[in-house]
Amino acid sequence: MKTLKVALLGCGNVGSHVARILLDDADELAARTGARLELVGIAVRSPDAPRDVQLPRGLFTTDAEELVRGADVVIELMGGLEPAGTLIRQAIAGGAAVVSGNKALLARQLPELSALADTAGLQLSYEAAVAGAIPILRLIRDSLSGDRVTKVMGIVNGTTNYILDAMDSTGAQFADALAEAQRLGYAEADPTADIEGLDAAAKAAILATLSFHTPFDLGDVHCEGITGVTAADVAAARDAGMVIKLLAIAERVEGSGGEEGICVRVHPTLLSRDHPLAAVHGAFNAVFIEAENAGELMFYGQGAGGRPTASAILGDVVSAARRVVVGGRGRTETTTGNVRAVPIDDIQTSYSIGLEAKDETGVLAAIARIFTEHGVSIEAMRQTTHPADAGQTDSATLRFITHTGRESALAATVEDVRRLPVVREITSVLRVEGN
Amino acid sequence: MKTLKVALLGCGNVGSHVARILLDDADELAARTGARLELVGIAVRSPDAPRDVQLPRGLFTTDAEELVRGADVVIELMGGLEPAGTLIRQAIAGGAAVVSGNKALLARQLPELSALADTAGLQLSYEAAVAGAIPILRLIRDSLSGDRVTKVMGIVNGTTNYILDAMDSTGAQFADALAEAQRLGYAEADPTADIEGLDAAAKAAILATLSFHTPFDLGDVHCEGITGVTAADVAAARDAGMVIKLLAIAERVEGSGGEEGICVRVHPTLLSRDHPLAAVHGAFNAVFIEAENAGELMFYGQGAGGRPTASAILGDVVSAARRVVVGGRGRTETTTGNVRAVPIDDIQTSYSIGLEAKDETGVLAAIARIFTEHGVSIEAMRQTTHPADAGQTDSATLRFITHTGRESALAATVEDVRRLPVVREITSVLRVEGN
Incomplete structure (x- = not known):
């Protein structure tokens, strides 16, 4: 039986589980692959740093470039743009199949790295980069290759789903739910990348690239985080039979010129509780896909964690190694589509708008007039009048849900409503999906 | 650009959609595949029979053997064992990649057909044979190839899920729900294969074969249908916060000799309403997988229907055609495991037992003694006393849920309880999963 040399770059939580499985399950992996997968080394910055999993000290090296040389399969789990990007290029130049879980890098350089691997006839796989253990990329790339995807909506960030789910089930404010998530290890000390939607945006770019056979990068993604979502928003959603989720969405839309394009976006979204994505709780991830045929x-599973993510990495490693064993070129991406990215202004969506207004006659008429001027129609309105806080006149809380309209018209409506003298504050603007 | 000859065998609901997509989306499929997919003919018994989709008359032929000769990809959608099996063998002998949706055939001959394709270096794909549009086979085969599956539970028959879901939401009896399903086209005029669990059993054998890398066939599957499920069972499940689903289950278990094996089974099952599978409504399918890492x-989607199933077929066709384009051997199955099939007697499970007993003192004690004799402990009991029907003495309805125990002990307990003079009738025995 052939032996393939596997080089591991990075040994954090995921990497240490990958190493453990390669060592512990070597016989089973060999039987499935048709070749022995020999872990020849693990490149890290600090070979003596403490790790979750006990691994042979002799495997560690600080010389990643040397390790990559001569490897058959390179697993890149370093994260960040450099030196990861350079090492992946060196691996491809040296004839190795590459498996990466580096979403930050892939969201920026996937088309370029795919082209390099393709030219070399090598496989580049990155299942773990989106939705952890859920094999969503393979599904889109292979299983739906004979179909036409029209829309993808994913809960692809476990931290924000954990926070929003906790706000929904306990009524907590955002800051308290975030603090609890940090205490329990679901959010990092610096949670910016998660709560501002940046992590989800990187995954959205990768999902869109595969789903629509066209390169998209982070710059194409409209991104809003969840820091503005309040306990009042969550309660109002609940009253309306809905739930707020941070969704990564990529869909075919008609651009302002009438031609087809793809809008890629991440934002907090109101979803009916009947929607399959509404039932995704805690830190779980799920991706919902609509295809023509x-x-x-929907695909559901753990989105993070060392063991689940390691499972996705190993799936890629076995697949790449089998390809080496049976011969032939690696699987290539098809970026044959040439639809363009469409800005969010051009999409059709509906808004939920919450505001505080003076409680006096004519307020609703004034607001409704502005909706009409922009051609936006109101599907539902709910008004709660409440006694003023000390020193204020009476105030009314209003929530509108619009019918579907063009984003630009909806946004302009909100701006004009905000300028009305009778309107004290726009407290919330959320898009609605899944109706 | 290369042109690949595609032969289609069978043109029912799925086949006609496959043909339509091959013809209508030819350019897009060519871009994704790297070769043009030319539909060279459609073998049917009656070329002039009316079809759902308008297709060129010149494509139809009654000579399937001639059509298979010289094809690069053969799509077999005839169903049944023969002539489908012979034609697939001829296709492989002639060097064609084969895509089949024929679960009846595959449940009996998958290991043999896989071996033939493997020896010839050709791809044999059959995504559409299990769970329609859900690409579950590719997931198990490829994405989880670096992991170890411990249990698979699937709702893989849309007809029975439609019936059970209707019974749950309307309180209907089985016969009425079946009649309604037939009226709406969700059940066939002869519903035997669905309601007796045989269709699900065929899919269970295929799921088990891929999940555990070991050949299993229909004879290894313990099979119970849903004809015995009553409105009273469904109502009692609802009272207990549960729902009844027909599940296809394959799991690693410890056999009676202490060695590991796989138990494959299909039966109506009590599931907590919190379980992800409980939220699968109507004719939708879903497969829930537990893997070590x-x-x-969970994977959810449409389990049947011409267009969804055609999507799965086309995914296989594009994948097989890409392999022909880039060269190298077809993907091979790994049936390297050698775990044996374990009879259901050996599994650990829990029972829900419903019975009618005489309403007199000492009944519960008599029943409890039998449980104790078999080493089975009771987790919950609920008693409903109701006035007797005319001519009967008072009767009590009891429902027990047991703790986990060996199936053989649970079954023996039921038999001994049945023989108690105070017990009038065992009305229901259901296994419980997902606790």
Whole structure:
């Protein structure tokens, strides 16, 4: 039986589980692959740093470039743009198949790295970069290759789903739910990348690239985080039979010129509680896909964690190694589509708008007039009048849900409503999906 | 650009959609595949029969053997064992990649057909055979190839899920729900294969074969249908916060000799309403997987229907055609495991037992003694006393849920309880999963 040399770059939580499985399950992996997968080394900055999993000290090296040389399969789990990007290029130049879980890098350089691997006839796989253990990329790339995806909506960030789910089930404010998530290890000390939607945006770019066979990068993604979501928003959603989720969305839309394009976006979204994505709790991830022939599909699983993510990495490693064993070129991406990215202004969506207004006659008429001027129609309105706080006149809380309209018209409506003298504050603007 | 000859065998609901997509989306499929997919003919018994989709008359032929000769990809959608099996063998002998949706055939001959394709270096794909549009086979085969599956539980028959879901939401009896399903086209005029669990059993054998890398066939599957499920069972499940689903289950278990094996089974099952599978409504399918590293995964989508199933077929066709384009051997199955099939007697499970007993003192004690004799402990009991029907003495309805125990002990307990003079009738025995 052939032996393939596997080089591991990075040994954090995921990497240490990958190493453990390669060592502990070597016989089973060999039987499935048709070749022995020999872990030849692990490149890290500090070979003596403490790790979750006990691994042979002799495997560690600080010389990643040397390790990559001569490897058959390189697993890149360093994260960050450099030196990860350079090492992946060196691995491809040296003839190795590459498996990466580095979403930050891939969201920026996937088309370029895919082209390099393709030219060399090598496989580049990155299942773990989106939705952890859920094999969503393979599904989109292979299983739906004979279909046409029309829309992808994903809960792809476990931290924000944990926070929003906790706000929904306990009524907590955002700051308290975030603090609890940090205490329990679901959010990092610096949670910016998660709560501002940046992590989800990187995954959205990768999902869109595969789903629509066209390169998209982070710059194409409209991104809003969840820091503005309040306990009042969550309570109002609940009253309306809905739930707020941070969704990564990529969909075919008609651009302002009438031609087809793809809008890629991340924002907090109101969803009916009947929608399959509404039932995704805690730190779980899920991706909901609409395809022309397949109809509705949903895939659910753990989005993070050392063991689940290691499972996705190993799936890629076995697949790449089998390809080496049976011969032939690596699987290539098809970026044959040439649809363009469409800005969010051009999409059709509906808004939920919450505001505080003076409680006096004519307020609703004034607001409704502005909706009409922008051609936006109101599907539902709910008003709660409450006694003023000390020193204020009476105030009314209003929540509108619009019918579907163009984002630019909806946004302009909100701006004009905000300028009305009778309106004290726009407290919330959320898009609604899944109706 | 290369042109690949595609032969289609069978043109029912799925086949006609496959043909339509091959013809209508030819350019897009060519871009993704790297070769043009030319539909060279459609073998049917009656070329002039009316079809759902308008297709060129010149494509139809009654000579399937001639059509298979010289094809690069053969799509078999005839169903049944023969002539489908012979034609697939001829296709492989002639050097064609084969895509089949024929679960009846595959449940009996998958290991043999896989071996033939493997020896010839050709791809044999059959995504559409299990769970329609859900690409579950590719997931198990490829994405989880670096992990170890411990349990698979699937709702893989849309007809029975439609019936059970209707019974749950309307309180209908089985016969009425079946009649309604037939009226709406969700059940066939002869519903035997669905309601007796045989269709699900065929899919269970295929799921088990891929999940555990070991050949299993229909004879290894313990099979119970849903004809015995009553409105009273469904109502009692609802009272207990549960729902009844027909599940196809394959799991690693310890056999009676202490060695590991796989138990494959289909039966109506009580599931907590919190379980992800409980939220699968109507004719939708879903497969829930537990793997050592990936943890819990679930995949949801349409299980039947011409367009969704055609999407799965086309995914296989594009994948097989890409392989022909880039060269190298077809993907091979790994049936390297050698775990044996374990009879259901050996599994650990828990029972829900419903019975009618005489309403007199000492009944519960008599029943409890039998449980104790078999080493089975009771987790919950609920008693409903009701006035007797005319001519009967008073009767009591009892429902027990047991703790986990060996199936053989649970079954023996039921038999001994049945023989008690105070017990009028065992009305229901259901296994409980997902606790």
